[in-house]
Amino acid sequence: MITRGHAPDGEGIPSLADTSALREPPATARGARTRAALVAAARIVFERDGYLDSRLTDITAEAACSTGTFYTYFAGKEEIFQAVLEVAQDDMLHPGMPRLDPEDSSPVGVIEASNRAYFEAYRRNAKLMLILDQVAAGDSGFREVRRRRSRAFADRNARAIKDLQDRGLADRDLDPLMAARALSGMVSRMAYYAYGLGEDHTLDELVETSTALWANALKLDRNAR
């Protein structure tokens, strides 16, 4: 059975954990407040102006602090962008409510729930996801982080597919890893077109089509459990 937390392609959820742990958190409450204000301001500015066109002074102006204060907490634009992502990531990873209909833990039901969660999270963070594309397109380090993250998700989904194959529920001719990667990529692409580029599809259409394509592609039995 496909495990919980399946996130198509894993994109948009880089942790960048490498550097985020290095800087120690503000020592005082005031510091924590200022830092949070800067991160919130940065998200607003990034979403409004794009990453490349936003200036540090716009962020500090939005946060109502001086430019010097910015550097108390971040080394530059890249670093505060990571901080913005980390906040968004929490939202991407911990949706407000359970996605899984306890009545329906069939493979198809799990896939559907996962896809729905992904589309919802993407919709909530669509602008930020575009910014992330922009940053990743220009920064190979960032791209590498995304690649590794995607691979981790794909590996997990690949194991789930393998499991279904072993249980005779999925097409045994497919390479589990490649299929996992391809289908996850498909879902992320659908979200990109729908919410990033603004094609008009309803959430239900997206969930329905993506789930049907997953199910068909794996030759899943819709009634199996």
Added chain:
Amino acid sequence: MITRGHAPDGEGIPSLADTSALREPPATARGARTRAALVAAARIVFERDGYLDSRLTDITAEAACSTGTFYTYFAGKEEIFQAVLEVAQDDMLHPGMPRLDPEDSSPVGVIEASNRAYFEAYRRNAKLMLILDQVAAGDSGFREVRRRRSRAFADRNARAIKDLQDRGLADRDLDPLMAARALSGMVSRMAYYAYGLGEDHTLDELVETSTALWANALKLDRNAR
């Protein structure tokens, strides 16, 4: 039947035809040579440094001409990038030779041939495709062009899927347009991971998996014609 030239997602092949026709070609042979040298130099520089990080002076230096000369032929970086794309586009659109086994014009055979052509073209132009991502990510005008182009391809593929459905060869529960868009996106994503990010898959693996997933997803009969 799915028509020839099916290009998954249509990505990476924007024509930007709007502006490219405006400027008339160099009057003299020397001019034509200089222009060609600049375009070739630009591709080298873009692929080496990325679009954002490349400077016009790098291009003119690579082309061994002065900065002033650049403006004789192009209005700026965007315009020469279009010129670079146009050259690459010929390659993307006209694969060296037909990959289609004349014996096998079954739906699955056509899909396979299309996918193979796409992967091969992507592989030949992988670096440029990444640059294109970078440009599109930062330029909403460019993004819109890509979106329209993708939609045109998807529409064509959607009609092909509709046709298969009408003939009873494909799953009638699927929305043809969304399925077309999703599956084309899947293929473009696979190419991106394999050749853009450097995951190591062989061409045959990519073709095989993508074709199997298309066929399964549409519930095509592998033997139908």
Added chain:
Amino acid sequence: MITRGHAPDGEGIPSLADTSALREPPATARGARTRAALVAAARIVFERDGYLDSRLTDITAEAACSTGTFYTYFAGKEEIFQAVLEVAQDDMLHPGMPRLDPEDSSPVGVIEASNRAYFEAYRRNAKLMLILDQVAAGDSGFREVRRRRSRAFADRNARAIKDLQDRGLADRDLDPLMAARALSGMVSRMAYYAYGLGEDHTLDELVETSTALWANALKLDRNAR
């Protein structure tokens, strides 16, 4: 006879007494400890990074106290540098023990002892001497202090030379003040090259040569008393 305490050129031993006496010492033992930690930290940082490139925060970090605390004890970088110098100055002025062979208080013997003391002190504080150069080079006030100090030493040595001339022991054609200044400068320069720039000469070579040159230059009789 040339008096004790002759310090070639007098360089590197500015007292800056004007300001150093103004601030009164810390009232509590804890305060004294903190102040001492800051001075010690400053010397480490100055010697590691140079005066210009060292930041106050580096010093407070090295001293493990906050930036605010710094200002409890010092008005700024210049003032703590003076404090560092005062500590070093004790070492420069009071070599561990008299180097003077009581048997040999001949003019040449005194010169030799003085030169040796100077080279040894310079060697112990070579890094700091370079820092001092850096500060003096950029601060005309500091330069003036050094100039006056040099002049005071030179005047004293000039009187000693005059005395030797009057007693018929030194070349009467020399101007005592200029000769004193020149020969003191010579010794300070030798120390700078040897210990500041790292030319490899032994202490004995330096002492021997400098003393011989002094003696020759003044046409001293090596056996006179």
Added chain:
Amino acid sequence: MITRGHAPDGEGIPSLADTSALREPPATARGARTRAALVAAARIVFERDGYLDSRLTDITAEAACSTGTFYTYFAGKEEIFQAVLEVAQDDMLHPGMPRLDPEDSSPVGVIEASNRAYFEAYRRNAKLMLILDQVAAGDSGFREVRRRRSRAFADRNARAIKDLQDRGLADRDLDPLMAARALSGMVSRMAYYAYGLGEDHTLDELVETSTALWANALKLDRNAR
């Protein structure tokens, strides 16, 4: 006999040749004019404000060009400072007229001529020499260049001293290299005090004293040839 071109300590005449040859000269006459204007402006600004306190915009303002133009010719403050030094160096190395009285090529005469040339050159460039101190004090790369240059001069003078010793004209007890270094340092120090710090000595006093001290220190016979 001490050779022509003896330059005490060699200080203030670094060539920094390492980098100066890298950048190719302006292609046009206009470019050469602009570059020269910048160098001249830089010298004025450096001498007026000191190296550390001068800003690039002051230099471009003085040269009546834009800030961008500066970077057409120089990478930064350090590089234009090298260019200023190179101009001064020509003056230091090629004094306007022959210093040597053809009637007096005795060792003492040669030393006197050399010292006089050095003092004159130092006086003409005194402000710049102080700037050089400032730069060298803060930049170890620069210091190293000076060290090597000094050593080259000292080596040459050491050979001359050795020659005098071999001919029985100079004190054989002295180490030629150390004596050369020490006496050259002495002269450079005298120039620094007189012209850098503004002690009031006449040129003749400086020449006379320095020459007498050299002669005495080496135990030269004033009448020898």
Added chain:
DNA sequence: GATGAATGAGATTTCATTCAT
């Protein structure tokens, strides 16, 4: 006494574009 967050003026640097030769 000790803390450490906040300040903000100002210097450096880049590079697409123009235009006189």
Added chain:
DNA sequence: TATGAATGAAATCTCATTCAT
């Protein structure tokens, strides 16, 4: 056509010093 010097607006980043806690 070709040249390449000149332009200049605009963005980043530093760090000594203050002051509320």
